Amino acid sequence: MATRVRAVMCSAVNDDIGSVRLSEVELDEPAAGEVQVRLKACAVNFPDLLMIQGKYQFKPPLPFAPGGEAAGDVVACGTGAERFKPGDRVIVSVRYGGFAEALNVPESAVRPLPGNMDYAAAASYQTAYLTAYVALYRRGSLQRGETLLVHGATGGVGMAAVDLGKWMGATVIATGGTDEKLTVVQSRGADHVINYTRADGSLGGFREQVKALTGGRGADVIYDPVGGDVFDESMRCVNWGGRILTIGFTSGRWPQAPVNLILIKQIAVIGVRAGEYGRRDPERGRENEDALFAMAAAGDINPYISHALPLEQAVEAMRLLEHRQVIGKAVITMNGYTPPAGSVDNKNNR
Numbered sequence: 001m002a003t004r005v006r007a008v009m010c011s012a013v014n015d016d017i018g019s020v021r022l023s024e025v026e027l028d029e030p031a032a033g034e035v036q037v038r039l040k041a042c043a044v045n046f047p048d049l050l051m052i053q054g055k056y057q058f059k060p061p062l063p064f065a066p067g068g069e070a071a072g073d074v075v076a077c078g079t080g081a082e083r084f085k086p087g088d089r090v091i092v093s094v095r096y097g098g099f100a101e102a103l104n105v106p107e108s109a110v111r112p113l114p115g116n117m118d119y120a121a122a123a124s125y126q127t128a129y130l131t132a133y134v135a136l137y138r139r140g141s142l143q144r145g146e147t148l149l150v151h152g153a154t155g156g157v158g159m160a161a162v163d164l165g166k167w168m169g170a171t172v173i174a175t176g177g178t179d180e181k182l183t184v185v186q187s188r189g190a191d192h193v194i195n196y197t198r199a200d201g202s203l204g205g206f207r208e209q210v211k212a213l214t215g216g217r218g219a220d221v222i223y224d225p226v227g228g229d230v231f232d233e234s235m236r237c238v239n240w241g242g243r244i245l246t247i248g249f250t251s252g253r254w255p256q257a258p259v260n261l262i263l264i265k266q267i268a269v270i271g272v273r274a275g276e277y278g279r280r281d282p283e284r285g286r287e288n289e290d291a292l293f294a295m296a297a298a299g300d301i302n303p304y305i306s307h308a309l310p311l312e313q314a315v316e317a318m319r320l321l322e323h324r325q326v327i328g329k330a331v332i333t334m335n336g337y338t339p340p341a342g343s344v345d346n347k348n349n350r
């Protein structure tokens with residue numbers, strides 16, 4: 001029997017992310033091969049905002065609820081969906097649909113919740129750590145002892161790269177926009193932090209500091225979710241034979257790579273698309289997810305969550321991300337779930 005659930009719906013693409021509405025929608029019983037998951041938490045990611053604005057490479061059919069990574073409990077299983085049973089605690093990985101009290105997903109999009117992770121952490125780790133893992137391990141071949149420069153290290157995919165970079169034995173230099181946010185990054189193990197905000201608000205000024213910290217050589221691997229001026233300056237502080245990993249363009253500008261510098265320094269500028277990597281190479285994709293799942297189950301992945309807001313405040317949560325007020329991750333919570341004390345920055349756990 002169909003039920004009614006609340007979901008944050010985008011009915012038309014709009015530059016203003018505040019155009020989405022909390023609505024009641026009909027949810028059918030799970031179809032063959034699907035499970036129905038009653039959600040407890042869903043992470044807020046930059047692509048959620050871009051999808052509402054019609055600026056993401058993948059455009060969901062309208063209307064849709066944003067939200068790609070979530071955690072909750074299985075409540076029903078469709079015919080042939082036999083890997084899970086009602087009551088199982090699970091994580092869900094989809095392209096959209098997670099800003100909702102419940103959703104139906106193919107069984108293949110569901111995994112058991114890793115170890116003793118709470119729902120908020122479980123909802124927060126998948127995209128960020130998969131992106132960092134595919135970038136640093138698969139695409140960047142980061143080696144123990146190398147110097148890794150992580151830009152936007154205060155954000156979701158950036159902080160995951162700091163964590164994994166340290167785990168892989170690199171010396172990590174992390175950049176971010178405010179000293180307050182960088183204090184958190186340093187507390188998570190970054191060896192050096194640099195505030196890349198100039199007095200006029202533009203980003204840059206890290207080049208000389210990176211050179212000074214690396215004996216003049218520059219960073220071996222640069223992980224860049226910011227782009228724009230940050231990418232341009234990175235070209236000037238990358239080591240001979242280094243790799244620049246292009247992750248995203250939160251600065252709002254796609255930079256142009258100067259081919260002369262690529263030649264002169266014999267560097268590689270490498271594109272990273274973590275989700276597409278697994279779609280095009282499902283076997284490797286599963287290996288990536290299994291590796292991260294094992295780390296999460298062992299307690300080696302603990303995403304920093306600065307904000308937890310209820311579903312009704314989904315727009316506010318997205319605005320925090322839009323205005324660079326989130327540190328690490330923000331999550332939306334549903335069905336009365338409150339993350340356990342200590343798992344979210346105390347002042348922001350609503």
Ligand SMILES: NC(=O)c1ccc[n+]([C@@H]2O[C@H](COP(=O)([O-])OP(=O)(O)OC[C@H]3O[C@@H](n4cnc5c(N)ncnc54)[C@H](OP(=O)(O)O)[C@@H]3O)[C@@H](O)[C@H]2O)c1
Nearest residue numbers: 152154155156157176177225247248249250272273274324
């Ligand atoms: N390639 C992939 O496979 C992949 C996968 C997931 C995400 N991404 C992309 O990676 C990027 C970061 O995602 P995320 O989830 O980490 O986002 P996030 O949590 O919002 O972090 C982005 C960071 O970028 C910095 N930033 C600098 N200029 C900014 C600006 N004008 N607006 C917003 N942030 C700015 C912010 O740090 P400061 O405020 O400290 O400067 C912020 O912490 C996005 O472009 C996303 O689409 C790519």
